[in-house]
Amino acid sequence: MARLQLKSIRKSFDGNDILKGISIDVKDGEFLSLVGESGCGKSTLLRIISGLEVPDSGEILIDDRPVTSEAPKARNIAMVFQDYALYPHMTVAENMAMPLIMARLPLHARLPLAGRFSPAARRARPDISDKVRAVAAQLRIEHLMERRPGQLSGGQRQRVALGRALVRDPGIFLMDEPLSNLDAKLRVEVRKEITELHAASGLTFVYVTHDQTEAMTMSDRVALLQKGTLLQVGAPGQLYADPANIEVARFIGSPEINFLPVEAASDMMRLGNQHLPLRLSGRTGGFTFGLRPEAIHPAGFAAAPASADTIRLSFRRTLVEDLGHELLIHGAFAALPETDVRVRLQKSHGRPLDLPESFDTLIAPEDLLVFDEFGKRIQQKPLPVRQGVVA
The missing domain is CATH 2.40.50.140 (Nucleic acid-binding proteins)
Structure with missing residues (x-):
């Protein structure tokens, strides 16, 4: 778990202002959804939090520690992408183990042949396998461990992507429109699973979506962005019943x-x-x-x-x-x-x-x-x- 603070985050591309001074304080263990129409800057903000993009100005703090200039791997953040980004040639078990292998083993111990003779690999791999099995059981995908991504349904691939992020024990969990590739029925199913996962893990979740139903049903709080500006942050019911302006009232509610x-x-x-x-x-x-x-x-x-x-x-x-x-x-x-x-x-x-x-x-x-x-x-x-x- 971790507290995340964003202070006056600004970002421009080719002279176009994408983020215009975004400030949000995400509480330890909170589920915050960033919601808004396509192009409002929510995915850019998520990439800045993860370290994949650098803000033009502003500050990012995790547990009161400035991380604006730190590399992604130093932030203890896990991210699930819209397209899952699974390795197609690896099994589910290998996909899930990869973050731990990269973090715990030196380069020579990761190689298929050299790794067999590496003491570091022999010591670490049993613990890695145990962690992968535990997370797979949590997500109910133990029966898929020897399959490859091409043999999985969209919902199964989504669970594997979640599992690969969870094995790292991150403090903050980022999700960039993770349900957009699923059909309507499966979206409802996985939405419930993500909500239960948050409740069970106690992790801080920052979730990006353009779907207000996802934001309203899953989140502790919702941050509504429009054209790079933060319009309002509050509990889902607050944005619905007490909108700050016409744009919030127009977006929230169906x-x-x-x-x-x-x-x-x-x-x-x-x-x-x-x-x-x-x-x-x-x-x-x-x-x-x-x-x-x-x-x-x-x-x-x-x-x-x-x-x-x-x-x-x-x-x-x-x-x-x-x-x-x-x-x-x-x-x-x-x-x-x-x-x-x-x-x-x-x-x-x-x-x-x-x-x-x-x-x-x-x-x-x-x-x-x-x-x-x-x-x-x-x-x-x-x-x-x-x-x-x-x-």
Whole structure:
């Protein structure tokens, strides 16, 4: 286990800023996911942590020890690559043993013939074999030890790559989109195994992915990057429920959050051509409401909020996607017909719902996220207005 600190990491390639001053403190034993769209700089940051790239400026510390200038082998870090990087001519056992052979044996003892007569090799190889077998048992791949990578499935190759990294007893475990080459069903399986591996090992994990589902389900914390900038770091639920800005709210959550333009006066807010019984204390002008699809409830539905402050908006559907356990309804509010809105509705015991083309929806004011004209989150919630008095 190890604590990892990144301080103001910057990196450019050919005059293009890839990382723009990234600072993150990864706790000892934490699972941190770096998430963002392709090209946001997350893989570059991972390579800088491992020592495969050198930052233009900034500092990397492991357990308070500066390692920015140290070689990769001096950092006690293991890395699993997207393409697994297994040696095709070696067996699973040989692939897994290779990091220990490179670390523990002198050059002459690694050679096939000379190694047979090397006292160092004779002393070290039993311990290496024991370590490989122990890790293979942990990953449930003991039956694959004599196979070569070409004889393995994608999931099996992934486990071998994990095993080759684990045998080194690293303090920090880096993963660069390790599930991207797997099919959907296998991704779920291996995702669970990696989560269990983290819990059992207690190692510090830094995991790179563009898939928010992986980041949200596996991580203690998520760091969201965009165009080389760190937008927010926090627990998965925090990024979902309390995004710092519009970009975080847009990226986190599936289906994507709805954004609704509103105008605020001193005593009322307006959505399109409809006035809302809400106000923002001391604020007027243009704002944006963020509204999660599951926070919009058809009137009369069992989960709909029942309160005097509930907002009622007429909705017209244009498309219904039946996902089995839920419906994803596309359409628009009558007050704002040009803005696409998505409604996520759980089915009741899997039964289909007979929704008319137009129906009223109910929204609780506390479910509204408010963003200013620059896209920054306003923590203040819209206040209900009752009989001209602020509630």
